[in-house]
Amino acid sequence: MKPAQSKKWLTKLHDIIYEADTPMGKLFDIVLLILILLSVVFVMMESVGSLDAKYHKLLYIGEWVITIFFSLEYIARIISVKKPYKYIFSFYGIIDFLSTIPLYLSFVLTGSSYLLTVRALRLLRVFRILKVTRYIGESNKLKRALLHSRPKILIFLFAVIIIAIIAGTIMYLVEGEENGFESIPHSVYWCIVTLTTVGYGDISPATPLGQFIASIIMIMGYGIIAVPTGIITSEYTRSDQYVDINTQCCAHCNESQHADGAKFCHKCGEALNVDEFSS
Numbered sequence: 001m002k003p004a005q006s007k008k009w010l011t012k013l014h015d016i017i018y019e020a021d022t023p024m025g026k027l028f029d030i031v032l033l034i035l036i037l038l039s040v041v042f043v044m045m046e047s048v049g050s051l052d053a054k055y056h057k058l059l060y061i062g063e064w065v066i067t068i069f070f071s072l073e074y075i076a077r078i079i080s081v082k083k084p085y086k087y088i089f090s091f092y093g094i095i096d097f098l099s100t101i102p103l104y105l106s107f108v109l110t111g112s113s114y115l116l117t118v119r120a121l122r123l124l125r126v127f128r129i130l131k132v133t134r135y136i137g138e139s140n141k142l143k144r145a146l147l148h149s150r151p152k153i154l155i156f157l158f159a160v161i162i163i164a165i166i167a168g169t170i171m172y173l174v175e176g177e178e179n180g181f182e183s184i185p186h187s188v189y190w191c192i193v194t195l196t197t198v199g200y201g202d203i204s205p206a207t208p209l210g211q212f213i214a215s216i217i218m219i220m221g222y223g224i225i226a227v228p229t230g231i232i233t234s235e236y237t238r239s240d241q242y243v244d245i246n247t248q249c250c251a252h253c254n255e256s257q258h259a260d261g262a263k264f265c266h267k268c269g270e271a272l273n274v275d276e277f278s279s
Contacts, residue, residue, distance in 0.1 A: 011251070014080040017073070018249035032073070039066050039099075067103045074100055086254040145235040152231045160224060164191045167217055171210060179206040195221040 019025040042059050045051045052059065074096050078084040087093045168188030175181040180203040181190065190203045194217045205214045249255070252270035264271055 010080050013076060014249070014251050017077055017080055018251075018254075035066050035069060038062070042066070063103055067100060070096070070100045080251070081254055082252045083254065090254065141236060145232050145238075148235045148238075149228075149231045153228055156227055156231070160195065163220070164188050164195060167191045167213070171205065171213060174213065175205050175207060175210045179210070180204070191217060194218055195224055197221045197225065 015022055016024045016028050042062055045055065046059055077087055077093075077096070081087055088097070165188055168191040169184050171191065172181045172184050172187040175187075177183075181187045186203070193200055194214060197218070205211045250265040250268060250270055250272060253265060253268040255265055255267040262272060
């Protein structure tokens with residue numbers, strides 16, 4: 001194969017594997033998503049003794065088919081970028097590797113207990129769903145809303161922790177060890193359970209004052225649950241002002257966060273493969 005043809009073939013392969021704005025890229029991602037979900041289902045079915053005994057051979061064959069596909073995909077991702085180590089040592093590159101090798105290791109690891117532990121790593125493929133669905137426009141808005149809400153939510157959680165410590169200490173002083181509040185950490189645990197409206201019931205106040213304080217904490221819990229939702233919703237409604245991010249992935253540095261209409265990578269300056277999107 002001539003160098004020019006080889007380069008064109010690798011560019012086309014890169015577009016299919018790393019992009020999601022082209023018909024072939026979308027089809028590849030959909031197939032990938034289906035195989036990821038099937039892989040997770042197979043692992044779950046294997047953990048059920050009756051299902052594994054009945055369908056073990058079928059599940060084993062299905063696992064090998066999926067593993068071979070992901071092995072080929074992993075190799076294709078490496079050869080279609082100019083700097084393979086950028087992908088190999090990225091988060092998703094490590095996830096892809098760890099979720100592909102367990103079945104191959106079954107030839108080396110003979111102990112069943114160790115094998116089950118290693119094979120469970122295939123569940124890590126579910127993280128790929130987060131990247132596969134990135135071509136859906138609304139997912140980018142949700143991602144931005146969560147990122148911009150992070151400082152406010154952290155401050156809110158810090159305030160909740162302070163409230164739980166203060167209220168837990170008060171309940172320890174009011175109720176005492178005889179009513180199950182054995183220590184301040186134990187009382188703080190009760191306060192957190194009450195604030196989140198979980199209510200395990202393993203500890204409960206017995207004195208009138210303790211019950212009154214518990215009632216106040218329960219009412220506060222309803223408001224506390226609504227605050228993070230309001231913060232994220234507010235940021236989500238503001239997300240339309242941000243520049244839309246598409247799925248173009250730079251073949252040189254593997255950067256994927258590019259604005260719509262970008263012709264060059266904002267990280268390394270390499271020209272993006274925009275011909276596929278210019279129709």
